[in-house]
Amino acid sequence: MDVSSMQATAMTRQEPLLSIKGLKTHFATRAGVVKAVDGVDIELGRGEILGLVGESGSGKSITGFSILGLIDPPGRIVDGSIDYDGLDLVSMDEEARRRLRGNDIAMIFQDPSMTLNPVLRIDTQLIETVQAHAEVSTAEARQRARDALVQVGIPSPDERLKAYPYELSGGMRQRIAIAIALINKPKLIIADEPTTALDVSIQGQIIYEVKQLCRRTGTALIWITHDLAVVAGLADRISVMYAGRIVETGTTADVIERPLHPYTQGLIDSVPSHATRGHRLHQIKGMTPSLLNLPKGCAFRERCEKATPECLVAPEPTLLPGGKSVRCWNPAL
Amino acid sequence: MRKKDRQVPVFIINRLFQAIGVILVMSVLVFVGLYLIGDPTSMLVSPEATEIERQALRKALGLDQSIWVQYLTFLGNAVHGDFGRSFLTGQPALQLIVERMPATVELVVVAMTFSVVVGVPLGILAGLRPKAPSSKAIMTGSILGFSLPNFWIGLMLIMLFAVYLGILPASARGETVNVGPVALSILTLDGWRHLALPALTLGLAKAALIIRVTRAATREVLPMDYIKFARAKGLRPSRILNVHLLKNILIPIVTVAGLEFGQAIAFAVVTESVFSWPGMGKLLIDSIITLDRPVVVAYLVMMVFFLVILNLVIDILYMAIDPSAREKVRD
Incomplete structure (x- = not known):
């Protein structure tokens, strides 16, 4: 961790720039209510970089759009609060929100061939x-x-x-x-997989440059990605999302080196590295569940190797020392 | 940049060559078609005329020769700008058409302006909130607009405004003002009063079509990332609507409005007949009925030429609206 990010982490504990509590963004579709975001908590300090990691459909992009107030019907923020610098973004009127967008909070989208008019x-x-x-x-x-x-x-x-x-x-x-x-000169940038559509060589450059720019200007960053490797070198902290919930949060080093949640563990094991050369890569068994038809209790239960009968009841986030938090009955402590 | 500029005229010249090809094919078809339909002299001489008198007239009009000789003669003259004289009146065909043209152009320009001014905003409105009752009302109205026959709308408007209310005249052009050789109604209040009903009749159906095109385009553009990105930039809704959305939906609108404009200029026949509007459409119908071949051929040649020019204008508009269209022209 470099000096500036340590400062950033220190500041986090004082007064967060962004504080999301129990955010629920649901989509009322003909087939039923899609709970794309179902109780997300995020805290972000000034100048801090958070990696929001999850597979497609985990609700990470919807979380980003919820912060900006860009959820279109049939989607709706049904519960929770988003506090930005003392302002309540959920109840704020549209014109006030517009003045924040692109000015205080900016966003970078996934596909650069589609974002420019x-x-x-x-x-x-x-x-x-x-x-x-x-x-x-x-x-x-x-x-x-x-x-x-x-x-x-x-x-x-x-x-x-x-x-x-x-x-x-x-x-x-x-x-x-x-x-x-x-x-x-925003205080917060939400980057929604901005390098996914780019060549690998350009990807590295852009990640490096965005990090430098944020550090230099003291801009906080939420980097949304499905690729744990991308945020490993970028983020101060990582939140892992699964089926609309954050299952684990911690400093980058903690999450990568000592993952607590079986899902995070599975994600890390599926990243190819020198150690895995010549071996079959680990695979998380099963498929991402449909958000319309989530298993009862912990949404990861059916794919989890550590599942126990208690997992039939959804676990609440357990706060641990060092700013860590995990949503699991059987974390790897 | 300079390279691009040089490329554009080449594409214009290509289009003009295409136009000449189309005109040749079309003129052969019309010539042969009218030749097969019947003998124009039977319309021109009195029923009591002798065969000798008929023959003399045929000879005078050049109808005694074979169809191909007639066609080649026509072609030779047409190259020099002479499209022949009307069998009926003896006036040059081109002059007859040009005299009637301002009335039609004026009617169509007013009708199309109305349809765009009304159709685009209503179409956007219906596209923005497709489920709102107002949008459903707009769409129902548009279905009526283009499924009710033109003449019926015209007659209903006459009934309402001319007969019951008595506030607008039902026929003719009213007072005109000459601008050079061109007589215009739109410069006088009386002219506008005469223009109102036929323009509305013609414009309502066009507006209905433009509403539908605009709505479809709006619905297509709205979910695009660049609209969401524009919102994420914190742009005002008016800016997103008037610049980011409008500029992107203009292409289908220009296409349809352009085609409809050409269609209306060439064939505003029904509306012109209902309102006795002295335009080109009426001239065409009268000439077809009397088998006045020079006028029909000259008219169609002019219209093909006009439509080609119009398409060219539409293509140039595309290039003005869509920067990547400029690129395509080069390839």
């Missing part, structure tokens, strides 16, 4: 982000746009400003999306 020039898409939140002249906004492109390492920014998205590569587009997220 295809018919608008890059400069338009940057400038409008500035002018949505501040009364500045277009000339000044353009200067900020240029600075933002330089900041994310885009070569010949003046040329790129005049380009359309289709003229740029995927990696370049994602950098521009990151520049858009950074342009108003």
